[in-house]
Amino acid sequence: MHPSTPDERLRAFGNQLIEIHLWLREELxxxxxxxxxxxxxPRDLRTHCLAFCAALTRHHTGEDAGAFRVLADRVPELAPVLRELEADHHVVAGILHRVEELAEAAAPPAEVRAELDTLAALLESHFVYEEKKLVDALNALTDGTTEGLLGVPVPPPDPE
Structure with a gap:
């Protein structure tokens, strides 16, 4: 892993995870x-939807290859939790694939909404569990980068 920049380390990785989850919730x-x-x-909605799906996929792929591997090595007692979270990532990926198909096909809004509602419920449960189980361990990490561990950079503050 690359060393972190001073600005990245002003916020511990667990806190950054929470910020990323808040941003993903807002986008959804x-x-x-x-x-x-x-x-x-419909084109704007489809573009936004596909961008969200890509960001969430990058986040989960990044966690699987980054933070989860590091935590498995450094905090072996988290291994069962990490396996559960990775399994969730596969379920989420299936739902994202369905959302992408619906968006590409310009499916009726009610059909897309039903799939997004399922995704939102699953993500809420997943995010809360992940934060409860991993924030302290992530905050204890002293090397790495946000993108390397969590798959995406911390989003900038919303200008609104």
Missing amino acids: TRIRDGLGEPGVR
């Missing part, structure tokens, strides 16, 4: 809120 809410809204073009 924006997509769900945009479904069926007058004036929202």
